[in-house]
Amino acid sequence: MTNLRRTLALVASVTIGTLLLTATPGSASARTADERCLGHGPIAASALARGAAAPGCSLVGRVVTDGHVSVVVPPAGMSVAGEGVGRRGGSRSLQVTNTGTTVRAVSGGTPRAATPDRVARAAGACKDRTFHLEGHRWVKSLKFRINLRKMPSRYSRSTVVKQIRVANGNMRKGRNSCGKPRISTRSSHYLGRTKARPNINPSSSAVGCGKVNRTNVVGFGNLPGGLLGWTCYWWFGNGHMGAADIMIDTSKVLVTHLPATCSNKWDFEGILTHEWGHAYGLGHTGGGHPHLTMQHTARPCSSYARTLGIGDWLGMRKMYGAR
């Protein structure tokens, strides 16, 4: 994904009862409601980088933005993040946490794409042990639905549904070619098709995570900036995942079968495997890990991402154990 990779952690502080302003009515230090509540419109993530307490005003439901990425402040005790994978170099992510007393935003960096030299020297899939955990995981079964309303007509519906489900299994079970055993993640359940949209709102230049809900939907949309997939997820203060939604780009460069003569095409099932990685709690590895599924930049004309590298597998094992 081009420029979007950021961890947007927004912690919104919910209402804190009374204000201290009454002690000195008319004091020059008394801030207006607008100032206390960081205005009316979207809040810049930078304003919440150190955590903002907004006494007397709830930031829940407010949009926090960091350029190409936005999220909506979740209720107290919850966090939200948006992250994805793309064709090109840097990417961003944004995470916002609402502890109930403060709201804090964390913007992910914009790692550079690995240089060809670094790719050539990078450790292979069964050697590169790099992983990054976001700090939350599923403790119950992940039940999801699929929305095909915006699926491009060039796809076969049955193939798309099959690959989305298989990709879930690739990540959840830790499918690998390194001889490692199956990951003990709880089983997942596909509940069928739905008319509900993924809770992700793309525009021509940005992608946003909407208000928290409890459904998990995979669907299509027109993602900006070379992004191939985007995942928004919500978790509780105890680190238990509450919901995840995945949007797949409608671009023609995503294909369910790589052509024999391939150029500038990306593997649908591999991209979905990466996005499921976010849904299960894995973050990006940063650049220089071209053989790992969780590198933020996806390699074209290869189905490598369908199987986890050892780093991806180690990350899943740390969260869920292995059989």
Ligand SMILES: [Zn+2]
């Ligand atoms: Zn990603």
